Amino acid sequence: MSCDVSILVVSYNTKEETLACIESVYDQTKEVSFELIVLDNDSKDGSAEAIEKKFPRLTLVKSKKNLGFAGANNVAAEQATGEYVLLLNPDTVILDQAIDRIVKFARSNSEPGVYGGRTLFEDMSLNKDSCHGAPTPWSLLSMGIGFSSMFSRSALFNPEGLGAWQRDSFREVDCITGCFLLLERSLWKELGGFDLDYFMYGEDTDLCLRARKHGVKCFVYPDAQLIHHGGRSEKVRADKMIRLFRAKHQLFQKHWKPHSVKFGANMLVCWAFTRYLALRTLGVANASYRQRASEWYSVFSRRSEYCDIPKRMA
Template identity: 45%
Template sequence: MIDAPAAEADATPPAPAPIPPTFLPEAAKAAEPVVSVLVVSYNTRSMTIACIASVIEQTSVPYELIVLDNASPDGSAQAIAEAFPDLRLIASPENHGFAVGNNVASAGARGKYVLLLNPDTLVLDHAIDRIVGFAERTPEALIWGGRTLNGDRTLNPASVFGRITLWSLFCRTSGLALVFRKSPLFNPEEMGAWQRDDERPVDIVQGSFFLIRRDLWERLGGFDPTFVMYGEEQDLCLRAAALGARPRMTPEAEIVHFHGASSRRAAREIMTLRANVTVVKRHLPAWQRSLGVLLLEAWPWSRMASGGLLARLTGRQGLAEAAEMWGTVWRARADWREGYPPLPHPARKD
């Protein structure tokens, strides 16, 4: 996913009290659904149930809801089945991960559109109706995103972002993106200070709230399973753009996205860099790829060096801890600088 700095982990919502079984409304039983909503969960039982309930409460457009549970050990599949007896639930015996999980869940989708929705989200104010309406008004986009809020209802700008380029990597490594964070020129991946408060074209839509024409999704073969963790929506959007897609974002469709603290920051940055290297090798022009990887390799070193210097000058413990974290990432570069090894994918020509 995005390598731009994301909001720190939010407090997860409280576990809901026991509820009686909820049966799907007529909108979710349409013979010809307009949108297929896919939710892939792992160990997020209470949050997934809250997410499903928000879809049911807030959605009027004809839809189908497909939930795939990735062999959660917390009893998610059973709890979801008990809470929503007529829900289409795929209880996978193995953990497919996010990318493959969505591919499996989408296999029988019937909607004109496919909507990927994270299990740790809540749909606000008819957001699915709104994003489908936006898609109908802007059919040329083929991929659409909305506005994402953190658990405290502050903006999470990572719902959409700019593609990785040689310039964006130079700005990262040189520190320009950090110093001029509000500048779209020097911080193009985060798109500067834009508050995601108006409709506009974007390069990448994050997978937590991601609408795509089903025929395009199928033509692309869904997500590339090479991307084990992070980067899958970057790859998909860039492959779609090569086929003519022009992703767009609307602020009228809002969700809340609660961020779990499931991985340590150094481990998360290592996984993100591995995905970014794969994106660079696959989507930058051939003559730029080696330099792009070198800039990615230099980025954690530059964060370690600058953070360490500032920590010594200011005595701030937080800066010292951040510098140490980036040092851990830098020292582990052998684990990520080659990117992901490719896996077979029908839509990719290796």
């Protein structure tokens, strides 16, 4: 039996957050029909058992290994029957019928699109990670030399961060992030879902870039709001940044012209090194900055893990 929207949640060692997310979906989704498909990525914290006990009506897929974000969503989507597919992170909480709102808005649009909402932190301050600009050589240069941090409110020098925009107006963007991403199931199938070359990070950007090449636009609909805590399943900052950088390098290789790929890789290394230098300077009298400087130096020193630049003396 089909429904309006199939909601896909991938859980990995985030038991309490996942339970709260699921509860918010049931509490806040009142006007569109939905099915909830949760794939547990071989969690070791009792997530699958707790989900099964508290929410026996949803579809729970228990993976015997960690499939990553891309692989897990692809597997979950195979069971979807909805007109739309909504990717939803387990560390989110739906507010003010956000799913009802975004599905109705998408249906009112005469052309297919990829849609996202407005994400907030738990204290209701803005979490800008709901969307971003596409990576370009210019955006990587701005990051590599530190302009994106020094002039974070500038759309020119922080194009991936979209400058000072507060995500409070309807707007076309390059990319919607996978924490809250809605599209027609037919479009998901046409695109082939996520590219399995991406394990975690980058797969949503790749999906949006491929959609845009098909003439499909990406939009932020600010009336669909939710809390996104962010980073709960990835505890080590250096490891997280290396995953992010590795995914960015994959995006360069897939979507950029060959002569630009090496430039992008060099800018990733510069990005890590300039953050290290800035934080080390600030850390002369601040232990917190010294700790962060150490983490960024780790990212710099492990550069061979995220790009094909050989190690040199630091």
